[in-house]
Amino acid sequence: MSDQGRPGPSLARPYAWTEGRTRPAVELAIEALVQTTPEGQSVPFNRASPLSVVTQLCLQPRSMAEIAAYMSVPLQVVRVLVADLLASGWVIVRDTLSEHATWDERHDLLERVLSGLRTL
Secondary structure, X not given: OOOOOOOOOOOHHXXXXXXXXXXXXXXXXXXXXXXXXXXXXXXXXXXXXXXXXXXXXXXXXXXXXXHHHHHOOOHHHHHHHHHHHHHHOOEEEEOOOOOOOOHHHHHHHHHHHHHHHHHO
């Protein structure tokens, strides 16, 4: 229950969305960009399905963190859902940095993130 007497957000639904899984099949960075593929746009999802929500949100590239914020669910839930969509070929995921990124590339990314946070 929240302070106003209303029930707080339920974690049961996200738990059900991931079928109890807490880890994605592949590691996905918080800043990784997700975009729905043409195949993903044509899948006849139930409109209330969390997979449908993710594919609709990702018609334009969105970060994992943005998806979690829009859906008001923990990031780990989004990681599991996106990993499922990725395995089906319904989304593509682009990392912002490779594991071989230079210090300057990493620094530039952090500067962009900091700048974005300041504009909030």
